[in-house]
Amino acid sequence: MQAGYYNAAAGMVAQFNRLDTIANNLANVNTAGYKEDGLVTGDFMRLYKEARDELPNENNSKEGAKFLNRTLSRAPQIVDSYTNQNVGIMQKTDNTFDFALSQEGLFFAVKTPNGIRLTRDGSFTTSNDGKLVTKQGFEVLGSDGKPIEIGQNDNIIHVDKNGKLSVNTPGTLNFVERQTFYIAAPDNLSKLQKEGSNLYKFDEGDALKPQAQTGSVQQGFIEKSNVNAVNMMVKMIETNRLVGMYQKVMDTQMNDLNQDAINKLASTKA
Incomplete structure (x- = not known):
């Protein structure tokens, strides 16, 4: 299966997690003293560079982990979460x-x-x-x-x-x-x-x-919640659009490319 499919799937999962956080913030926009939650999105490349010497591969070397780097070099994922402690109105x-x-x-x-x-x-x-x-x-x-x-x-x-x-x-x-x-x-x-x-x-x-x-x-x-409802709605729209984009990429990887490969293989003459 194409590596791009895995990257798109990872990106979609990350956006689903982001949607859950945004929805929870919006649900508490009128909760007194509530503090906005946020997520930090990273990619495998950064995580790999931070932990490559600890990877369980032969010799724990950079060369021994190249297959991981090639396969998942840009798979986005949630790497951290935080709470905005700014004072509300x-x-x-x-x-x-x-x-x-x-x-x-x-x-x-x-x-x-x-x-x-x-x-x-x-x-x-x-x-x-x-x-x-x-x-x-x-x-x-x-x-x-x-x-x-x-x-x-x-x-x-x-x-x-x-x-x-x-x-x-x-x-x-x-x-x-x-x-x-x-x-x-x-x-x-x-x-x-x-x-x-x-x-x-x-x-x-x-x-x-x-x-x-x-x-x-x-x-x-x-103290009112420090959640900005307008900003949260903008982030929700942005996240929904990203989910749609990732879904389109996955459809392209699974359907269009595989169908094209089948057609070419079927037309090959011995």
Whole structure:
């Protein structure tokens, strides 16, 4: 079978993966705190140059791997993925329990059944037992590692830019400081793994510590997704066209060229 067929098939698979990522971004365009995902497309030539000395061929030599280079020299494939951590637009809601982080690389810490996780989605609410929780019911943590509690009589709640929560004394306008939000700043954002429910799992070797003076907490705001819907639609159209082009190449390889070979072989005289 022609090598071009393999290259076109690899290219189509890469574009299908790209379509899945684009579709997921578009599905979360209105999800608070969502960060856009992207893929990096490479080819076998680059991967071969990086790992040719480790190829399991005779003598581990460049000459011993030439057949791989000849056959798959330009087969595109997904070589990496990434998450764009740029800050989204701040949308004012005036909701007491809506919070946004205006600085890139900062996250709220929440307690889940699988352990502590991070999130940029600050659309919180209160549970029946007076805990501040996410929409999924995960407890929002304070800098002391304990869930943030909201009393039934706390009808005026104020959170400053550093995440310090204060409530009024019942029947007065005097405020008493309570807990402070656990604002985390992972050392390596590229090691964060999306886990669903707008949560991130951080690297176990990353020793998280609550940040004291971030000046980034905004009460009464939510951070919108940083996905640009127009750009995503353009990328989707572009990807669909590439899929069509690869399909045409595959049809040409399998049908036109093979049919031409059959006709020539059939007309050959002994």
